[in-house]
Amino acid sequence: MTATTSQSPGGVSNSALVLNATYEPLCVVPVRRAAVLLLSDKAETVTPGDGFLRSARQMIPVPSVVRLNRYVKVARRRNVSLTRRAVFARDGWQCAYCGGPAETIDHVMPRSRGGGHKWENVVASCARCNHKKNDRTLAEMGWRLPTPPAAPKNPLWCVLGHRTPDPRWAMWLIAA
Known part of the structure; x- marks a missing residue:
């Protein structure tokens, strides 16, 4: 499948937010992985992105947010990786x-x-x-730090990591 866009001059967004069946944010995946979830009927598009993914036989809107069709129980990581x-x-x-x-x-x-x-x-x-x-x-x-360094406490760090969230994800990330 190749990505083309008709709306965004900068190209297609390269990642999609994955929601559990309960609309809880789980993780961020590459658009290609989100497309595989859609094509294998494991997920549905909740919010489309810009452009389309095309193959010889099919064309689907680029997903920005997808929701899994089945609930997945995920053990939450308590620590954020230090990179x-x-x-x-x-x-x-x-x-x-x-x-x-x-x-x-x-x-x-x-x-x-x-x-x-x-x-x-x-x-x-x-x-x-x-x-x-x-x-x-x-x-x-003789230096002082304005704030002492600490591990990120926001639960969104487990979902997003260091990524800057796509504005289309805001509605789903507020609840997290």
Whole structure:
């Protein structure tokens, strides 16, 4: 199947929100995976996206939100995976020290001094501040963090992760 669009000049959105049969948000999948769910009658389109997916025999609207036809019991992860992109998203893509654009991540308590690689010890940083801080603690530098780093608490992080949600998903994400 190939994707074409008649409404969006930038192309087709590359992901779709999957809802459980009870309309509870489950996860975000690539549009191709959502199309497979639709074509195998495992899901139905709730909100169409821009454009169409075409094959030699069929044409379906690009799905933006799909709902599973059967309820799926999902064990919820309690922790959000710690990745560079997730740290940048949590910190708003800004350096925790100077507020400039973030380029790297920094361990507040350096790992060489016993600091762990965990949400409470990692912040987004610009290269200049990271290099300047080097292998020192905040106390040695005389620096303070405006807010202490912490793992994301919002339950939507388990569904969206670091992604910026499509505006068409808003109605389904508010309830989560």
